[in-house]
Amino acid sequence: MTDKSSGPMLAADGTPLKRSLSRALRMQKVRALLLIAPLLLFVVLTFLAPIADMLFRSVENQIVSETLPKATLELADWDGDGLPSDAVYEATFFDLFAAAERKLHTRLGTRLNYEETGMSSLFRRTGRKLDDFGDVYLDQFKKVDRAWSKAAPWAEMMSDPDWLAGQEALGRGDAGPPFVLRAGMETLLPRTSDAYQTFARAMQEEDDNPADEKPWATVHIALAEDLATQDVSTYTGPGKDRLQATAALVGSADFETLDYTAMFLDINDNWGDTDVWRTIKLYSPAYTSGYFLNAVDMQLTPDGPEWRDEREQIYGLLFKRTLYMSLVITLSCIMLGYPVAWLLANLPTRQSNLLMILVLLPFWTSLLVRTSAWKVMLQQQGVVNDVLVWLSIVPDDARLALINNQTGTIIAMTHILLPFMILPMYSVMQTIPPTYLRAAKSLGATNWTAFWRVYFPQSVPGIGAGSILVFILAIGYYITPAIVGGTSGTFISNRIAYHISSSGNWGLGAALGALLLAAVLILYWAYDRIVGIDNVKLGG
Amino acid sequence: MNNDQGAFLAENSQSDAFVEFERVQKSYDGETLVVKDLNLKMPRGEFLTMLGPSGSGKTTCLMMLAGFETATYGDIRLDGRPINNIPPHKRGIGMVFQNYALFPHMTVAENLSFPLEVRKMGKSDREAKVKRALEMVQMGQFGGRRPSQLSGGQQQRIALARALVFEAELVLMDEPLGALDKQLREHMQFEIKRIADNLGITVVYVTHDQTEALTMSDRVAVFDDGRIQQLAPPDELYEAPQNSFVAQFIGENNTLDGIVTEMLSDRCIVRLDDGSLIDAKPVNVTSVGEKTRVSIRPERVETRIDRLGEGAHTIKAEVMEFIYMGDIFRTRLKVAGNEDFIIKTRNAPDQVRLEPGRQIEIGWLPADCRALDAT
Ligand SMILES: Nc1ncnc2c1ncn2[C@@H]1O[C@H](COP(=O)(O)OP(=O)(O)OP(=O)(O)O)[C@@H](O)[C@H]1O
Ligand SMILES: [Mg+2]
Secondary structure, three states: OHHHOOOOOEOOOOOEHHHHHHHHHHHHHHHHHHHHHHHHHHHHHHHHHHHHHHHHHOOEOHHHHHHOHHHHHHHOOOOOOOOOOHHHHHHHHHHHHHHHHOOOHHHHHHHHHOOOOOHHHHHHHHHHHHHHHHHHHHHHHHHHOHHHHOHHHHHHHHEOHHHHHHHHOOOOOOOOOOOOEOOOHHHHOHHHHHHHHHHHHHHHHOOOOHHHOOOOHHHHHHHHHHHHHOOOOOOOOOOHHHHHHHHHHHHOOOOOOOOHHHHHHHHOHHHHOHHHHHHHHHOOOOEOOHHHHHHOOEEEEOOEEEEOOHHHOOHHHHHHHHHHHHHHHHHHHHHHHHHHHHHHHHOOHHHHHHHHHHHHHHHHOOHHHHHHHHHHHHOOOOHHHHHHHHOOOOOHHHOOOOOOOHHHHHHHHHHHHHHHHHHHHHHHHOOOOOHHHHHHHHOOOOHHHHHHHHHHHHHHHHHHHHHHHHHHHHHOOOHHHHHHOOOOOOOHHHHHHHHHHHHOOHHHHHHHHHHHHHHHHHHHHHHHHHOOHHHOOOOO | OOOHHHHHHHHOOOOOOOEEEEEEEEOOOOOOOOEEEEEEEEOOOOEEEEEOOOOOOHHHHHHHHHOOOOOOEEEEEEOOEEOOOOOHHHOOEEEEOOOOOOOOOOOHHHHHHHHHHOOOOOHHHHHHHHHHHHHHOOOHHHOOOOHHHOOHHHHHHHHHHHHHHOOOOEEEEEOOOOOOOHHHHHHHHHHHHHHHHHHOOEEEEEEOOHHHHHHHOOEEEEEEOOEEEEEEOHHHHHHOOOOHHHHHHOOOOEEEEEEEEEEOOOOEEEEEOOOOEEEEEEOOOOOOOOEEEEEEOHHHOEOOHHHOOOOOEEEEEEEEEEEEOOOEEEEEEEEOOEEEEEEEEEOOOOOOOOOOOOEEEEEEOHHHOEEEEOO
């Protein structure tokens, strides 16, 4: 190596030492990675992915702009004062009609109902009545040619001949290849093309052949509008006579046109309510902070976020209660668990093994059984009350309410989480040699001082680990508060469960979950800053 | 002494012994006695070492004195007053533990200040005393460190300083140097001895390193089987062991087994297993016909008989092995059937090196040849 002392170090085969080292290490890393791959995959699929999905759902809001694409575009120009323009009503008509045909309007109604009550029924009713109003045009067209009310003439006129030929060969219930518009139609009848395409696509989504289906009223309306503005004299395709005759009718003075605003107000008075339109406009962006604002008792208004009415503020209270009760549970676990952990660590092996089995015993019983047992113990006619009455500590007519309230939740959860406090404390205490206590006593400390100044500080890491464990478990606990908590002893997680499984408001549930996650992370961070996470020991 | 222990120690000093064990017995399990019959009197200011093999009950004695174990039978007195019923924290005895037991969550200064705090001493007094104690062990600048940031030797000094800072008159040390390497250990032995002498404290020191015991102590108590086998100053212990166990345990020792054939006033005649007769000083043999084991220190055996004075005893020997050790020569001989007879000779200019196989004549003074019990 003397002649190459300035260059990089080389391995025996002449490759640079660094490279051959990293190649050797890579094999080890790959092997290590393969070993943990199943777990990694499992964690990513079942844990990280759902969390990411939850975080995404808490802000995702594409349903409005997807269901009402045209209306949200038109609403962008509306200043929020008075009623929106007729164009907005028209766009809404087209969007809602298409949505109603595909039964999507009720979903949107449910979504908007979270923000403004009454939206759900408004959308449901409107969807039912839209059909009746669209027929104004068809009725007039039929006077020119009854063919307008049939499927085939429309299909011949609007679709590409080759595509149509292909469709004729299909059997029932076969949608065929995607609809193709006749060449030139786009410029000749733009709105009609748009409406017919929307219709055709919706039909094909339901595995129907558009060529066999009567077009929606939206197509008729679009045609009437097109004929009022477009020159169709150049058209030479199928049904050209019919089209030109109809154009003449539309041009004539006695052709009856539709007033969308009036129509919507006729369907339901609420369409004349500015708040309805404001809500739609507010929630038209694809992403919204609305769920999070709801989760902290605020709401989105055109003037920015605002506090909800006092009477509607529930989540702040629930969060506070969850934190407070988790804290109480953690503290009671410390108080009850510390002496037990101390005994476990200091008794002779035989006795401490027996005690350890007793500590672990609850783990061998189902959580539901344990919680239900508390119901039996704590109810008004339950064991605890009976004993207290028998001992004449409480009078028979004033039995204590120990269940279906905060007391019940605290008692049951302290019991259930106690092992999670004892075990980390025990494993830390086990590593504290008894000579420290002896040393302290030989230096003149009383039993109490020796414990408090010497033993206790060294057991703090165990208390820390146990507290973090118990607190984090408690803050997200669900089953026990649901069973013994009544109304005053439920946690935020019970509310999350309600939104996920009953109300269907997943976005709000996700936002509440995300806030809970954030709260835990902040607490963890604070703990790290104050106590230091290195000081947390789960074992030797 | 400005604490209450001092007061009680001072008022009851009619007995001359400062620490006294009287017929003390100890059993942990109720079946075997770990300490069988312990009698010990220590004057104030003495440095006493308990030396003995593992399991001989040294720590147990120390713990009884400190108050962490109770004696099953017998009395322990401190300055004339029985302390059996006084809890450890009221005994005012300083203690250095084998693994130091420095409180890991406190700094060095806090560790030292702890015994003063529990005695409710004022802050300025405390600081002055802590400073003085740290300087005494030459650790003045380490007050702010944590024990885990110190080397083993430094921790040892702090443990010592902590046991001394509250001015205990009696300090117990249980193998305080066990975890240190040889060089550091020798240095610390010197240091502990110096400090103990300066302060005039009474020390009970436990070790199973005999060199440590011999170099440091005023007196050594050799423990075996729950009893003190001999309690004597180091030189007496080495040169005049009272029984075979002590002779074997302390230093190197040659033994020859035989039977007492004649008892004279200051010496006895022993017939060895091969029939040869030697003179020996009777120590714990009393009658003719008794089995005995004579003990001779290797360095008291001369290869050049002319150097010994009148009355020397000589015997034939065969050289088995010669080991060169620098400052001394170590020669293994076969004497009266015993092939493990060691002699040590100084590497002097006129000293000859003995080749194996050579027949020589060795000799010793009868006073150095002690007839002890045969075990
Ligand atoms: N807490 C205890 N419970 C039961 N037996 C014990 C206890 N402590 C010590 N013993 C027993 O008492 C005997 C003496 O122990 P001790 O610790 O006093 O010995 P030692 O002389 O200090 O030994 P070493 O040099 O190894 O420290 C041993 O046989 C030991 O097994
Ligand atoms: Mg010991």
